[in-house]
Amino acid sequence: MGKVNLSMVLAVWVWASVLSGCGSVTTPRVVGAADTASTPDTAEDAETDTAADPDTAEPDDAADSTPGTPAMPVLGAQLDRAGRPLVKELLFHAFDPYAAGRDAARDGWDRNGDPASWTAYASELVQGLSVFDSIDTVCGNQLAADTAQVAPSRYSALASLLADDRLVVDTAAESCGVYMAVELNAVGTATPDCGGRRLDVDVVDATYTLLITGGLDSSVGDGVAAGAEAAGTTFPYLAPPL
Ligand SMILES: [Ca+2]
Numbered sequence: 001m002g003k004v005n006l007s008m009v010l011a012v013w014v015w016a017s018v019l020s021g022c023g024s025v026t027t028p029r030v031v032g033a034a035d036t037a038s039t040p041d042t043a044e045d046a047e048t049d050t051a052a053d054p055d056t057a058e059p060d061d062a063a064d065s066t067p068g069t070p071a072m073p074v075l076g077a078q079l080d081r082a083g084r085p086l087v088k089e090l091l092f093h094a095f096d097p098y099a100a101g102r103d104a105a106r107d108g109w110d111r112n113g114d115p116a117s118w119t120a121y122a123s124e125l126v127q128g129l130s131v132f133d134s135i136d137t138v139c140g141n142q143l144a145a146d147t148a149q150v151a152p153s154r155y156s157a158l159a160s161l162l163a164d165d166r167l168v169v170d171t172a173a174e175s176c177g178v179y180m181a182v183e184l185n186a187v188g189t190a191t192p193d194c195g196g197r198r199l200d201v202d203v204v205d206a207t208y209t210l211l212i213t214g215g216l217d218s219s220v221g222d223g224v225a226a227g228a229e230a231a232g233t234t235f236p237y238l239a240p241p242l
């Protein structure tokens with residue numbers, strides 16, 4: 001299985017919620033029965049109305065106006081995890097000659113919910129980091145690269161940092177606008193910012209630049225600008241649809 005994207009996860013989640021009995025539609029429906037949280041009335045009210053038996057006369061209509069909220073479904077096995085964008089796609093088995101091996105390795109990454117074991121991925125990330133550092137024909141200028149070395153181990157610091165694949169936010173900071181600011185501080189690039197990832201940051205350009213030139217200016221891009229709409233100021237902070 002290739003990359004598991006969010007839409008796939010959501011689709012599986014929704015289907016699982018249907019089958020697992022939380023808000024289940026597999027429970028036989030009793031027409032005219034009183035509504036409960038698990039038996040909303042949508043299908044019922046549409047099926048038997050006649051002039052002699054209008055929907056409004058059905059005994060459960062008083063409850064129809066306030067249907068309950070289904071309980072959360074029981075979550076199944078982890079299929080994906082959302083950390084720093086592009087780390088897996090750009091650096092983890094990105095140059096494997098066989099797709100099957102690459103996909104299996106990436107599935108293992110996605111399904112690994114034990115952060116204590118993520119350090120095992122660092123050696124593979126070193127390989128990807130070395131390739132990206134070479135793109136500008138200048139080796140050793142990547143973020144956190146050890147300029148005293150020429151061996152692949154020069155990329156070990158950044159590999160270890162990225163293997164711990166989660167977004168880190170400094171809640172004591174007074175401003176937020178620099179992607180991965182906490183990590184940048186950790187590798188010696190003073191960046192007073194809360195870090196994490198704002199939704200309006202062009203994270204692809206920021207990542208390309210950190211990996212290829214080590215700069216903080218997002219000067220190496222993918223040719224696709226970040227959305228023009230500003231992120232929202234209330235949860236879930238999404239910009240209005242186009
Ligand atoms: Ca470089």
Ligand SMILES: [Ca+2]
Binds near residue numbers: 204205221226
């Ligand atoms: Ca971009």
